[in-house]
Amino acid sequence: MSSTNQNSKHLALLHRPRRLRRTETLRRMVQETQLTVNDLIYPLFVMEGENLKEEIPSMPDCYRYSLDLLLKEITDTANLGINAIALFPTISTEKKDNQGKESYNPDGLVQRTVRAIKQEIPEITVITDVALDPYSIYGHDGIVKDGKILNDETVEILVKMAVSQAEAGADMVAPSDMMDGRVGAIRQGLDSASYFDVSILAYSAKYASAYYGPFRDALESAPQFGDKQTYQMNPANVREAIKEVALDIAEGADIVMVKPALAYLDIIHRLREYTNLPVAAYNVSGEYAMIKAAARQGWIDEKKVILETLTSMKRAGADLILTYFAKEIALILR
Numbered sequence: 001m002s003s004t005n006q007n008s009k010h011l012a013l014l015h016r017p018r019r020l021r022r023t024e025t026l027r028r029m030v031q032e033t034q035l036t037v038n039d040l041i042y043p044l045f046v047m048e049g050e051n052l053k054e055e056i057p058s059m060p061d062c063y064r065y066s067l068d069l070l071l072k073e074i075t076d077t078a079n080l081g082i083n084a085i086a087l088f089p090t091i092s093t094e095k096k097d098n099q100g101k102e103s104y105n106p107d108g109l110v111q112r113t114v115r116a117i118k119q120e121i122p123e124i125t126v127i128t129d130v131a132l133d134p135y136s137i138y139g140h141d142g143i144v145k146d147g148k149i150l151n152d153e154t155v156e157i158l159v160k161m162a163v164s165q166a167e168a169g170a171d172m173v174a175p176s177d178m179m180d181g182r183v184g185a186i187r188q189g190l191d192s193a194s195y196f197d198v199s200i201l202a203y204s205a206k207y208a209s210a211y212y213g214p215f216r217d218a219l220e221s222a223p224q225f226g227d228k229q230t231y232q233m234n235p236a237n238v239r240e241a242i243k244e245v246a247l248d249i250a251e252g253a254d255i256v257m258v259k260p261a262l263a264y265l266d267i268i269h270r271l272r273e274y275t276n277l278p279v280a281a282y283n284v285s286g287e288y289a290m291i292k293a294a295a296r297q298g299w300i301d302e303k304k305v306i307l308e309t310l311t312s313m314k315r316a317g318a319d320l321i322l323t324y325f326a327k328e329i330a331l332i333l334r
């Protein structure tokens with residue numbers, strides 16, 4: 001026999017990948033992807049009132065806060081080293097209309113909240129959502145006419161909304177509605193008002209997804225008729241995501257986003273290769289709810305599944321991840 005091994009049970013293998021998996025330190029040395037607290041953006045829900053904290057039934061451990069309690073939550077968030085929050089309002093029904101006029105009220109819920117955060121916790125990056133749905137009686141992201149969602153008329157409102165958020169002190173505005181041309185219009189609107197330094201996080205490849213259900217419960221913003229397929233993207237498409245990203249970059253986006261994340265890792269990967277801009281991924285409410293539900297049944301190990309899931313998004317190419325798990329992850333990583 002030609003084997004050089006004295007013990008013939010051993011294979012003559014030059015490469016044994018298991019060598020580098022043998023100890024904890026070796027495994028850490030060759031780890032390719034590191035999830036860190038710097039990757040995280042924490043989405044938070046704000047509502048009117050005082051001393052209120054309501055759990056969202058379809059998003060266990062996730063709450064809507066009145067402003068006073070929200071500020072406490074954001075202080076904890078900043079103390080954990082999380083750099084940024086993304087703010088979403090629950091707007092009371094009597095303030096909703098078809099045009100979303102409340103969205104650019106200088107004393108609206110979002111504007112007051114941003115001012116308060118910037119006063120108390122100025123170091124945290126505040127990202128505001130630019131979309132009509134929390135303000136729309138129809139729960140749609142655009143002005144409705146004859147059952148259709150108007151594009152250009154909606155964009156006009158989005159510009160006013162973004163400028164009023166910037167005025168309140170937002171660091172970054174995040175158009176999340178998939179209207180055509182909104183990034184360019186918002187950039188122009190911000191610049192004409194001299195908010196050159198306010199950046200745009202564009203929801204560039206946002207899919208018409210069933211994973212948004214729990215979020216719409218949180219905001220009480222489910223569409224009152226039809227669905228969002230005439231503006232959000234078909235989950236079957238990838239080239240269209242690149243087309244959308246190209247447009248948003250040309251219009252002035254600072255960061256591009258893929259949403260949802262877990263069922264769209266290939267899209268994250270493609271966009272990471274396509275652009276030099278930072279790529280964000282939104283680990284959405286339905287993805288959160290699935291993990292929480294299985295963990296509560298005792299069917300999966302929650303912490304391990306969270307880390308594995310978020311690492312997969314980072315590995316796919318996401319530089320930033322919006323996730324309701326942000327605080328939990330920050331605690332695990334500490």
Ligand code: PBG
Pocket residue numbers: 129131132133141176177211212213214215216228283284285286
């Ligand atoms: C709407 C918006 C949605 C989410 C963020 N912004 C829902 C939708 O498009 O209907 C979903 C976030 C999540 O599910 O966590 N502008």
